[in-house]
Amino acid sequence: MMRIYRRLTFFIALIGVWAWVAQLKVWDPTLFPSPMQVGQSLWGSILDHSLLDATAVSLRRVLLGYFISMAIGVPLGIMLARNAVLEDTIGALVAGFQSLPSICWLPLALLWFGLNDSAILFVVVMGSLVSITVAVQDGVKNLPPGYVRVARTMGVKPFAMVTQVLLPASLPAILTGAKLGWAYAWRALMSGELLFVSFGLGHSLMMGRELADMSQVMSVMAVIIALGLLTDRAIFGVLESRVRERFGLNGA
């Protein structure tokens, strides 16, 4: 409880400072809106459904891209960790792509898929797939060797080794990958939406800029932050604490 109060106090104080600086009118109010203006803009966009529509479009894109990335990234990460040939070939390629910000794929994606959702989806997948794959690969590589050795002496067949030993054993690593992958998917989507006209939250941000409406820009930013915090705490936080408890990683 203590921590909740501490956080609440901090954020209330932060908004207070913001309101105080804004009313000093050091900068033009259109460039530095007060918390009230941002709140009004937020409320307005909720009332006219534009915020909800934009959020729905963005969430649909990010979820689709994210699930594709998870579906490919988790098995790929396990395969790379277990097979030296794959690790030296595909693994090296993945490591190379990791240093490429996913938005760099946008020009190619636009030429390949055209000005549509597929291009955005491609950028999102390239962003999160790589980080999921690398996190899972690292996790599987760092498993205690005893698990696999004991399993082999118990006559575990290759497929069961993956589904019944490697997969559950690397659950903590998979979760790390899932978390990273989500963050990267979300970032990739926002940069994609900022760069080309397409609805969604990123597009709302650009609209705000073009209309010189900083209140709108800031209200959309607040929504993006809120969504991020919500998924991090409500989904990943709960999953993580369950896995940590099961694996005895809590305490001390």
Added chain:
Amino acid sequence: MISKLSLQHITRQYVSRTGTTVALDDVSFEVAQGEFLMLVGPSGCGKSTLLAIAAGLDKPDGGTAEMNGKTIAGPGPDRGLVFQDGALFPWLNVQRNVEFGMRQQGLSSQVIRERSQRYLSLVNLSKFSGRYVHELSGGMRQRVAIARALAMEPEVLLMDEPFSALDAITREDLYVELQLILDRTGTTVLFVTHNVREAVTLGDRVILLSPRPGRIQSEFTVDIKRPRHIDDPDVARLAQQISFAMKGGASYYNQEEVDDYDENLS
């Protein structure tokens, strides 16, 4: 003597950037049906490598490793393995851990249930079948690992310093427990340790290995009535002899020194 496991003229070397290490140099021994054989030696004598070769997890560079007269090609459920850290699966509860290997073998659920209950009660953990690994003490974990290996009803049990991470009191309880269990199951055991008194307490025979390169230095038959306790005077006497041999015949020693030596070798 019916030989269960037979390792003949085993050599094994490791090549690394810093040079070639000869881990094993022409090591030969046999384990008889129902025998409890101990491999003892300081670190670097290749005892764990020998166990890995018997398990089929490692391959010798030279020599032959056979089980029931057939070359060991890889790991198999006829040889159960117990490690120092147990390597239990944290995502399964105690009962599921014990049942894991049997499920892989496709045994009927009735057999699986019956055996897991039997072996869990054998290691006195029936009450803990629903617990997860992190809820257990170190000694309980090793007992689960032993139950898991025994539940496969292997012909040979391979144990790699299974008690070395435990405190002395828990360890001594497990010595007695293990002797009673094996008395009932009649399983053949190959057991690796650096603790000489542990070797004498548990083994029918003790093979002493010398390090770098790993070779058999000498062999001792333990002719002391079971169940033995680590504090039995006969156990202490033979352990002293073996420690003396291991140190290459130091001119002077006393019991405390031997004890310290046992504790510090790792």
